[in-house]
Amino acid sequence: APPRPPSHLPKIYQALLVSATFNPDVEALKELVLHNPVIVQPQEPRLPGSAQLQQWVVRCDTEEDKFLLLCALLKLALLRGRALLFVGALPRCYRLKLFLEQFGIAACALNSELPARSRCHVITQFNRGLYDYIVATDEEALEAPAGQPPQKKRKGAADSKGKDPEYSVSRGIDFQNVAAVINFDVPPTVESYIHRVGRTARADNPGTALTFVLPEERDRLAQIEDRLAGENGGSMLQPYKFCMEEIEGLRYRCRDAMRSVTKQAVKEARLREIKEELLNSEKLKTYFEDNPRDLHVLRHDKPLHPAIVKPHLRNVPDYLVPPSLRSIAKPNLKKHKRLRLSHAGAGRRGGPTARRNANPLQSFKYTRQRTKRRATKSS
DSSP states (O other): OOOOOOTTSOSSOOOOOOOSOOOHHHHHHHHHHOSSOOOOOOOOOOOOOTTTEEEEEEEOSSHHHHHHHHHHHHHTTOSOSEEEEEESSHHHHHHHHHHHHHTTOOOEEEOTTSOHHHHHHHHHHHHHTSOSEEEEEOGGGGSOOTTSOOOOOOTTOOOSTTOOTTOOSSSSOOOOSEEEEEESSOOSSHHHHHHHHTTSSOTTOOEEEEEEEOGGGHHHHHHHHHHTOOTTSOOSSEEOOOOGGGGGGGHHHHHHHHHHSOHHHHHHHHHHHHHHHHHTOSTTHHHHHHOHHHHHHHHTOOOSSOOOOOGGGSSOOGGGSOGGGTTTOOSSOOHHHHHHHHTTTTSSTTHHHHHHHTOHHHHOOOOOOOOOOOOOOOO
8 A cells, every 4th residue: 555645744735746757656656645636748749840950861771881970970070069879779879989989089878877966967067068979878768669569688688777767868858059969770669759859959949860770770760750740741851862982981990990899898888887986976985985995996997808999090081081071071170179279379479370480390491601710810
């Protein structure tokens, strides 16, 4: 039997219970504090129109094409602004994060294994601009839709132990200034697609949604397109015609990065996240004070098989940039460098040209001076 309501509540009171989800815990709370309530379920919000939100679909032939296309979009700065990257499974979250780190692209992971305090810290760092990309999973959307039997769990798959059941990235979180949402994996349901894409194009700001589709995911995408069809029956998701032949020069770099991100590297990346949580835990602070040896071992425990970052992948040579994209691509110019170059010369005399001319290795010139011999007096 459910416990009785708190005794400090009056016998007659009017209550209003608001929740973003309607799970069994909320149902039990409703039975506890409400008497014969009226349930109001508002309709799902609609996505903005095409004038504010542009939705594109890129059809990829292989899994490697997904990573290649993402590498080209981010490394060549073809996609400007901050973005959310959604994947379909937790290991893929860390795999994609490590893949981006191979190219010097800083990204943070957001998933249900992280404690609530750590997730709030990641979101705060993203909103402050410390990270431009978040690789997120949406385990809540991965559940089987209503009316379909649950899928059998494959052997060796990770269970849901240790995951927060209240976790959800695609709803209820205030991400600020999100310019684009990239569905690296096609969402399982149309509701999941709406909540994911709804993270951008908020408050009259423009936004872009990009979905990568493999041949085996096209049926799922067709269901989403049918549900999101406009009043005239046209699809709101437009095909994005990206010429993959133009970025074939980056394929071998993409393969090098994918080979570096092994399953063991993904596993150790997840363990590193857990170790950092143990070191920053307030609950374990007293334990580490009483057991300093355990703290010393935990701090100096290094991964055995980390993802080896290859330095040559950070910079993209000019000959690899497609000729048609050289006018807009900025492969090696980071954000803080752009800000520094835009204000160069404002506080220094002469600007960058004068500093270049002042370089002694470039401006040094040697001229031989003829010395006049002093006339010697003959004795």
